[in-house]
Every structure is written in structure tokens, then in C-alpha cells.
Amino acid sequence: MCQVGEDYGDPAPEGPPPPRPGHELKCVKCKEGLPVVVIRAGDAFCRDCFRAFYIHKFRAVLGKNRLIFPGEKVLLAWSGGPSSSSMVWQVLEGLGRDSAKRLRFVPGVVYVDEGAACGQSWKDRARTLADVKLILQTVGFPWHTVALEEVFALPPSVLRCSAQEPVGTMGNYKVAVDSFLQQEHMLGAEGVGGSPNSTQGEEQLGQPCTQDPQHPAGPPPADQTEALSRLFDSVKTLTAKEELLQTLRTHLILHVARTHGYSKVMTGDSCTRLAIKLMTSLALGRGAFLAWDTGFSDERHGDVVVVRPMREHTLKEVAFYNRLFAVPSVFTPAIDTKAPEKASIHRLMEGFLLRLQAQFPSTVSTVYRTSEKLVKAPRDGCAAGPRCLLCMCLLDVDTADSATAFGAQTQDCSQMRPPTPPAEAPTVPCCSTEVGRVQNCFRGTKPCGREDSRARVIEQLCYSCRVNMKDVPSLDPLPPYILAEAQLRSQRYGLAPRLGECWRGPSRRWPPWGKVPRVWLPPRASPEIQEYLVESSDDDVHTGGSGAWGPPEQEGKDGQAACD
Amino acid sequence: MAAPLSVEVEFGGGAELLFDGIKKHQVTLPGQEEPWDIRNLLVWIKKNLLKERPELFIQGDSVRPGILVLVNDADWELLGELDYQLQDQDSVLFISTLHGG
Numbered sequence: 061m062c063q064v065g066e067d068y069g070d071p072a073p074e075g076p077p078p079p080r081p082g083h084e085l086k087c088v089k090c091k092e093g094l095p096v097v098v099i100r101a102g103d104a105f106c107r108d109c110f111r112a113f114y115i116h117k118f119r120a121v122l123g124k125n126r127l128i129f130p131g132e133k134v135l136l137a138w139s140g141g142p143s144s145s146s147m148v149w150q151v152l153e154g155l156g157r158d159s160a161k162r163l164r165f166v167p168g169v170v171y172v173d174e175g176a177a178c179g180q181s182w183k184d185r186a187r188t189l190a191d192v193k194l195i196l197q198t199v200g201f202p203w204h205t206v207a208l209e210e211v212f213a214l215p216p217s218v219l220r221c222s223a224q225e226p227v228g229t230m231g232n233y234k235v236a237v238d239s240f241l242q243q244e245h246m247l248g249a250e251g252v253g254g255s256p257n258s259t260q261g262e263e264q265l266g267q268p269c270t271q272d273p274q275h276p277a278g279p280p281p282a283d284q285t286e287a288l289s290r291l292f293d294s295v296k297t298l299t300a301k302e303e304l305l306q307t308l309r310t311h312l313i314l315h316v317a318r319t320h321g322y323s324k325v326m327t328g329d330s331c332t333r334l335a336i337k338l339m340t341s342l343a344l345g346r347g348a349f350l351a352w353d354t355g356f357s358d359e360r361h362g363d364v365v366v367v368r369p370m371r372e373h374t375l376k377e378v379a380f381y382n383r384l385f386a387v388p389s390v391f392t393p394a395i396d397t398k399a400p401e402k403a404s405i406h407r408l409m410e411g412f413l414l415r416l417q418a419q420f421p422s423t424v425s426t427v428y429r430t431s432e433k434l435v436k437a438p439r440d441g442c443a444a445g446p447r448c449l450l451c452m453c454l455l456d457v458d459t460a461d462s463a464t465a466f467g468a469q470t471q472d473c474s475q476m477r478p479p480t481p482p483a484e485a486p487t488v489p490c491c492s493t494e495v496g497r498v499q500n501c502f503r504g505t506k507p508c509g510r511e512d513s514r515a516r517v518i519e520q521l522c523y524s525c526r527v528n529m530k531d532v533p534s535l536d537p538l539p540p541y542i543l544a545e546a547q548l549r550s551q552r553y554g555l556a557p558r559l560g561e562c563w564r565g566p567s568r569r570w571p572p573w574g575k576v577p578r579v580w581l582p583p584r585a586s587p588e589i590q591e592y593l594v595e596s597s598d599d600d601v602h603t604g605g606s607g608a609w610g611p612p613e614q615e616g617k618d619g620q621a622a623c624d
Numbered sequence: 625m626a627a628p629l630s631v632e633v634e635f636g637g638g639a640e641l642l643f644d645g646i647k648k649h650q651v652t653l654p655g656q657e658e659p660w661d662i663r664n665l666l667v668w669i670k671k672n673l674l675k676e677r678p679e680l681f682i683q684g685d686s687v688r689p690g691i692l693v694l695v696n697d698a699d700w701e702l703l704g705e706l707d708y709q710l711q712d713q714d715s716v717l718f719i720s721t722l723h724g725g
Contacts, residue, residue: 375721
């Protein structure tokens with residue numbers, strides 16, 4: 061792909077800097093001003109043209125996609141970093157423009173305090189929060205600060221994809237805008253002095269800064285902080301930590317959005333970050349979901365759509381804009397601060413792409429343009445299959461994979477045990493003292509509950525989430541909503557691929573009919589499973605011992621089909 | 625022969641973590657044989673200011689990819705990058721774009 065000397069179509073030379081001092085060059089746009097920044101490869105812009113270019117790009121991305129309807133509530137996910145700060149500032153400026161070009165949605169801001177995951181003390185976190193609040197008060201939108209510890213209080217419903225249709229469709233966009241403008245015009249004529257949207261916006265701006273009621277100004281409960289630290293300390297690799305952090309953060313922001321009625325969430329992912337994310341996702345096994353992970357809009361949650369309006373701005377442009385126009389941001393150390401280059405796949409990929417970019421300035425834009433071409437097509441035309449428990453994408457795993465290396469690795473999750481009726485088994489307490497997960501453990505049987513609950517969670521994950529979970533030795537420290545939802549789903553679908561184990565004594569909750577079919581059920585379309593369960597209740601039940609059920613062609617591929 | 629120079633070196637975007645958290649440094653570069661350009665300034669910074677993890681700031685004789693350099697609020701690419709000759713009272717700003725989002 062990258063050969064020395066190859067021209068990528070960019071007019072400017074690559075490698076050596078333009079061979080002249082700044083005063084001789086003029087801005088490429090207005091041909092008059094003194095240039096201050098070089099964008100792309102060789103386009104020098106003066107300060108004003110750069111500003112116009114930057115703002116125009118932001119508006120164009122929103123306008124082109126036509127997903128945000130007038131009057132819609134949009135939550136801005138602000139991390140304090142440069143890109144999201146820039147995004148918040150753009151929205152602030154955009155709302156203040158003259159009526160023809162004004163942005164027309166109703167924003168709110170959410171800030172997630174992730175200090176506990178990074179090992180920060182409460183004192184440092186409080187200091188950062190104070191800076192954050194200062195900026196949020198300047199911005200003036202309704203804001204919510206949440207601590208990452210609050211994932212331990214999330215309900216399992218946050219993992220369910222709501223079937224509700226997002227607001228409107230493309231065709232309705234023009235209609236909505238027209239009617240909105242008409243309304244504005246009418247109200248303007250009546251002398252009210254502004255649209256309902258702007259009065260509403262003013263009301264919201266005039267409100268005292270709304271604070272998340274569950275998060276008063278004080279440290280979060282110590283047991284939650286400790287639980288979060290325990291969770292992140294138990295994860296073995298930085299890659300898995302970063303993925304887990306991202307997942308939890310997404311769930312938390314989703315919950316805030318749903319609770320407060322926001323139908324869109326804007327994140328500040330820049331062009332550079334998305335290019336890195338695309339390559340990293342490929343390395344992590346998320347190739348099937350690239351279009352959702354890196355596209356402009358991400359509808360996997362159903363009622364809340366994640367949009368990325370900064371996706372055409374490179375990190376360089378963002379940094380320059382923030383510096384030249386004094387956009388406030390808060391620096392917070394992250395989980396990978398000062399990590400060496402090979403500490404995680406994310407860092408490695410970042411280093412790789414940025415080094416390549418230094419030699420070949422169109423690298424990032426090429427990767428980005430590739431991401432624009434990705435199409436969101438459901439797998440095999442089946443748009444309504446089961447979704448991954450953590451990332452909420454349609455599951456991309458197959459039973460046919462069980463014979464492959466992937467299948468072997470997932471079978472690691474549940475161990476092989478010789479089946480003995482529970483009466484003969486020694487009564488070993490299967491839960492260790494640390495976390496007594498009684499619902500997953502049936503005292504008196506052989507030690508099995510933990511592995512079963514793990515298998516239950518693993519089977520509901522997509523490929524890349526499963527690979528990440530390999531670096532999480534125990535699922536106990538995970539927040540309870542994940543484990544509860546996993547159990548709920550497996551009860552609903554009756555999935556129990558406890559390979560190597562046949563029968564367990566009757567337990568109160570799992571499974572309801574007291575016997576477990578030893579079969580690797582396809583983790584996909586639920587109608588098939590419902591049908592299967594109806595059939596299975598009529599069959600002779602196995603009381604232990606041999607024989608695997610299931611479609612005959614599965615047996616050979618199962619690996620360990622029988623209780624041998 | 626270069627006369628001593630007084631320049632302001634500033635770090636942002638997280639780069640200040642490598643410099644004890646101090647963002648602005650007013651430094652006086654001593655007189656020396658070679659002229660003071662950015663290349664030599666980087667060597668000087670590495671020797672005198674950088675407290676830890678040089679590989680996160682400097683790569684080879686230039687800055688690590690992802691770190692922007694602004695001289696007097698202008699992109700260093702416009703000024704010749706490493707070959708730009710520093711003048712008295714210049715302000716050099718290093719912004720790390722790698723941190724945060």
C-alpha cells in the first residue's frame with residue numbers, strides 16, 4: 061500500500077516540509093491573510109479562513125446526514141478532552157447564530173468521571189470535577205455529571221435494544237424543518253421574539269445547572285468505588301480494560317440519555333480517532349460491526365442514536381482550533397496515560413497510523429474514506445436476531461464455528477466434568493467466600509456454578525467481546541446488571557451449553573424444568589429456539605449419562621458431544 | 625556563534641505530564657557554537673526539562689508523531705519544522721493530540 065515516492069493524488073509534496081519561510085506564503089483560500097496552519101498536505105490557511113473551514117465542516121456533516129430533527133433533545137458526551145470540547149463549543153456557537161443558519165436541536169451535556177478506573181484519588185477527582193463544573197456553567201446547557209461507579213446501580217434494561225423507531229426518517233426531515241421554520245416565522249410575527257425552541261432553550265439555559273439527583277456533590281459510595289477498582293484490577297490486559305471501560309461508559313451514557321429523554325447522543329470522535337478505531341476494531345475481531353463503530357450514526361440501541369459530528373475533523377485541526385480560539389477543555393488522565401507503545405492494541409495501532417501519517421499524509425484520510433463506504437447490512441438478511449450482551453450488536457457467531465479454533469476457545473469457558481448424580485457428589489461449597497453468587501450456585505452439587513454462569517454470559521457475546529472476556533478471569537466483579545441480564549436471557553431462551561455435563565439436580569431457578577438439554581443450541585434466531593423448546597418437552601428426557609441432542613450434523617462438530 | 629536566547633516553552637494536551645505537570649517554562653538558552661533551531665531546542669529540552677519517558681515526546685531527532693509544534697501560534701510546518709531558527713522572545717508550544725477525545 062505505501063510505497064516511497066508514490067503519489068496519492070494530493071497536490072502537495074510529501075515528506076520534506078514546504079521549502080520556504082512563512083511570510084512568503086499566502087492563505088490558499090483568501091490569498092491575502094498570513095497562514096497559521098497547514099491542513100491536509102500543504103494547504104495553508106489563515107486564521108479566519110481556518111475558522112470558517114472548521115465551522116463549515118461541522119455544519120456540513122450535520123446537514124448532510126439529516127438525522128437530527130429540529131427541537132430534538134441531543135446529549136453531548138463530553139469527556140473534557142479536546143475533540144469533545146470542540147464539539148460542545150461548536151454546538152454552543154451554532155445555537156447562537158442568526159435564525160437561518162442556527163442549529164435547531166436542544167442540547168444537554170453529560171460528563172462521566174472515570175477516575176476510579178484509572179486509580180485516581182477522590183481529591184484529584186474532586187479537583188477535576190470542579191474544573192469541569194466551571195466550564196459547564198460557562199457553556200450553559202443542562203448538564204449531568206455521573207461517576208463511572210454508577211454502573212453498579214444500572215438496571216438490566218439498559219442492555220435491551222428498544223424497538224422504538226428513532227425520530228422520523230429522511231423523507232420527513234424536510235417536512236419537519238419546513239414546519240419548524242413556519243412556526244418560528246409565525247411566532248416571530250406575533251412578536252413573541254423567537255421560536256418555541258429558542259424559548260425552551262432559554263428556559264433551559266436559565267435553569268440552575270441540573271445535576272444528576274443520584275450524584276450529589278460528594279464521593280460516590282465507597283463500596284462502588286472499590287468494586288470498580290476490583291473489576292479493573294482483575295482484568296489482565298490493557299486492551300481488555302480499554303474495551304471494558306468503553307462498554308461501561310457507553311451503557312452509562314445510554315442510561316442517562318434514556319432517563320432524561322434524549323433521543324440522540326453526540327460523541328466527539330475525530331477523523332484520526334475513527335481511523336485508529338477502525339484498524340483497532342479489525343484487530344480485535346469487530347470487523348462485522350465496523351460500520352456501526354465508525355460510521356456517522358449508530359442505531360444499535362434502538363431508541364437512542366449515537367452520532368459523530370466531529371468525524372471529519374483531524375486531531376491536528378481540533379488542537380489548532382482549540383488553541384487559536386481558546387476553547388476550554390479539562391485534562392484528565394486516562395487509563396492508558398503514559399502507557400508504553402506496546403501496552404495495548406489501541407496504542408500500537410495509534411502509533412502505527414500516526415507514524416505512517418507522518419510519512420504519508422493521506423493515510424488517515426484514506427482509512428477514514430474507507431470507513432465511509434462501509435454499509436450496514438444485517439447478516440444473512442436477518443435484522444432481528446439476538447444481540448451481544450455487552451456491545452449490543454447482532455451476534456456474529458455460528459454453531460459451525462465450534463469445530464474451528466474459535467469454537468475450541470469458547471469451549472474453554474466451560475470445563476469438562478464427569479457426570480455424577482448429585483447424591484454421589486461430595487458436598488463441596490462451590491462458591492468461594494469472596495462473592496457468594498448464590499443464584500448461580502447450587503450448594504451440594506459438584507463445583508460447577510461459577511463456570512456455568514461464565515459460560516452463560518460468554519455464549520451471549522459476540523466474537524470480539526468473547527475474546528476480551530478471556531482476559532477477565534472471573535466474571536464476578538462485573539456489575540450486577542450484566543450478570544442479571546445474562547441470566548434472564550438464558551432463562552428466556554433456555555440456552556445451556558454446558559458441554560460435558562448432563563444433569564443437575566433441580567434448582568429453584570435454573571432451569572425451570574429441572575433438566576438441562578446437553579446441546580449446543582444455535583445462539584441466533586429466537587423463533588427457532590422457541591420451536592425447539594416446545595419439541596424438547598415432549599421427548600423422553602435423559603436422566604444423566606450419554607448422548608447429545610441436537611441436530612445430528614452437530615454431533616461431529618461438537619467436540620465433546622457425549623459425557624464420555 | 626549563537627547568542628543566548630530567552631524563549632517560552634509551553635506544553636499542552638497532556639504533554640505537560642512529562643514535565644512535572646508544569647505547562648509554561650521560561651527558559652534561557654545558553655550561547656553556543658551552533659545556532660538555536662528547533663532541532664537543537666529539542667535536544668536541550670530532552671536533557672534539561674524532560675523528566676521521564678523521553679520516548680513519549682521525542683522520536684529520533686524530531687517530536688513523536690501526534691505532537692504538534694506551534695511557534696508563535698503558527699504551525700511549524702510553515703516555518704521549516706526542525707530547521708526554523710529561534711529568535712529571542714519566541715514562544716514554542718508543544719501540544720499532544722494523543723490524549724483524550
